[in-house]
Structures are given as structure tokens and as C-alpha cells.
Amino acid sequence: MSKQQEYPRRGPVGWLNVLKWEGMREVDRQNEKRVNIYAVLWALSLIGTALVVAWDGSPDWIGWALAIIPAALGILVLRSYLKLLRDMDEMLRQMQFEAMAIGFGTGMITGNTLVIIDGFPREWIAPAIVVPMAFSYALRILLGARRLACDAAETEEVQ
Amino acid sequence: MNNRLRVLRAEHKMSQATLAELLDVSRQTVNAIELGKHDPSLQLAFKVSQVFSLPIEEIFDPGDEQAMAAE
Numbered sequence: 268m269s270k271q272q273e274y275p276r277r278g279p280v281g282w283l284n285v286l287k288w289e290g291m292r293e294v295d296r297q298n299e300k301r302v303n304i305y306a307v308l309w310a311l312s313l314i315g316t317a318l319v320v321a322w323d324g325s326p327d328w329i330g331w332a333l334a335i336i337p338a339a340l341g342i343l344v345l346r347s348y349l350k351l352l353r354d355m356d357e358m359l360r361q362m363q364f365e366a367m368a369i370g371f372g373t374g375m376i377t378g379n380t381l382v383i384i385d386g387f388p389r390e391w392i393a394p395a396i397v398v399p400m401a402f403s404y405a406l407r408i409l410l411g412a413r414r415l416a417c418d419a420a421e422t423e424e425v426q
Numbered sequence: 427m428n429n430r431l432r433v434l435r436a437e438h439k440m441s442q443a444t445l446a447e448l449l450d451v452s453r454q455t456v457n458a459i460e461l462g463k464h465d466p467s468l469q470l471a472f473k474v475s476q477v478f479s480l481p482i483e484e485i486f487d488p489g490d491e492q493a494m495a496a497e
Binding site: 291292295359416 | 458
């Protein structure tokens with residue numbers, strides 16, 4: 268049976284504790300931790316590979332060889348995220364789906380709008396899609412978590 | 427969807443956290459179901475019915491949605 272944890276939800280510390288998902292099941296917590304670790308390693312490997320490739324003295328084959336590292340870590344992120352979704356508490360999973368839908372939609376709308384603007388730099392098209400996508404996804408998760416925590420706090424007083 | 431989860435929980439002197447552990451969901455999920463902000467999956471509805479030893483239709487009531495579907 269899953270272990271339920273409780274954290275304070277009042278004041279500034281309470282705001283931060285929303286990120287800990289009070290009441291979240293231990294299995295979800297562990298799965299989420301795994302996704303976060305792989306995601307950080309993936310991001311670091313991308314930065315590292317980009318720096319090595321950008322160095323003038325590096326031979327071409329090094330870039331191809333190093334590209335395997337972020338690709339492999341990216342697959343691990345994907346696999347661990349799928350495991351997180353499959354095992355996840357059903358309401359939190361619904362929130363993840365909504366956040367993904369909002370993120371995808373925001374990225375598509377923003378990206379496509381900017382692309383049709385005359386003179387928009389082509390090299391900024393990818394960031395113009397990815398950045399709004401990532402921010403709107405994260406914002407939806409944070410607001411959803413905050414709303415859940417507030418609802419839970421209100422009903423706790425009623426009990 | 428309307429439900430009697432809070433009433434049943436009170437009758438069994440059960441906290442949200444205890445029920446959440448029995449159902450293997452987060453406490454927020456139990457809370458959201460009680461507030462009518464989340465409709466449980468069929469699997470979870472069956473678990474709830476097992477915990478309270480009651481048929482699903484005595485715990486959950488589709489309310490207006492069922493009437494609208496009938497029309």
C-alpha cells in the first residue's frame with residue numbers, strides 16, 4: 268500500500284511544498300524523481316555535446332559520436348515518463364495530459380503565428396515553438412497543483 | 427457526477443488519507459471526487475464499491491448527465 272505524506276501548505280513554504288505534491292503516492296514520487304534525474308542528465312549532455320561540437324579543433328566524427336549520448340538519455344527520459352504516466356494516480360495523470368495538450372497547443376499556435384510574420388528570423392523558429400510549449404506545460408502543472416493543494420486544505424478543515 | 431463518498435466516509439469514520447491508501451490513490455484524488463471535480467475511472471469506482479461493500483450505483487449518481495443521455 269502506498270505511503271501518504273503530508274506537508275504544510277500555508278504561507279510561502281506551503282507554496283514551495285506544492286511542488287512536493289502533498290498526498291502523492293510513493294510510487295509516483297519515485298517515478299517522478301527518475302524522470303527528473305534523466306531529464307537533467309539529458310539537458311547537461313546536450314549542452315556538453317553542443318560545446319564540444321562548437322569547439323573549432325574538434326574533428327567531425329566526434330560530433331556524430333557524442334550525439335549518441337543525448338539521444339540515448341532522451342530515450343531514457345521518454346521511457347521513464349511513459350512509466351510515470353502508466354503508473355500514475357489517475358487524477359494527476361489527467362492533469363499531465365491536460366498540461367501536455369496545453370503545451371502542445373501553445374507551441375503550435377505561437378510558433379505558427381511567428382512563422383507567418385514577415386522577417387521573423389528562421390533560426391528562432393524552433394525556440395519560438397519549444398519555449399512557449401515548455402513554459403505553458405510547466406505553468407499548467409504548477410497552477411493545477413496549487414489548486415489541488417488549496418482544495419485539499421479547505422476540506423481538511425471541514426473534517 | 428454526484429456521489430455519496432463523503433457521507434460514506436463519515437459513516438465509516440474514515441479520513442481522506444485512509445481512504446486514499448485503501449484505494450491506492452492520492453488524497454487529492456479522493457478530495458476531488460468528493461467535491462465533484464473529478465469523475466473516477468471504472469476501476470476506481472469498483473474499488474470504492476468494494477471498500478464500502480455497496481453497489482456502484484448506490485455510491486455514484488450520474489445525475490443530469492444520465493437524463494441528458496436518455497433524451
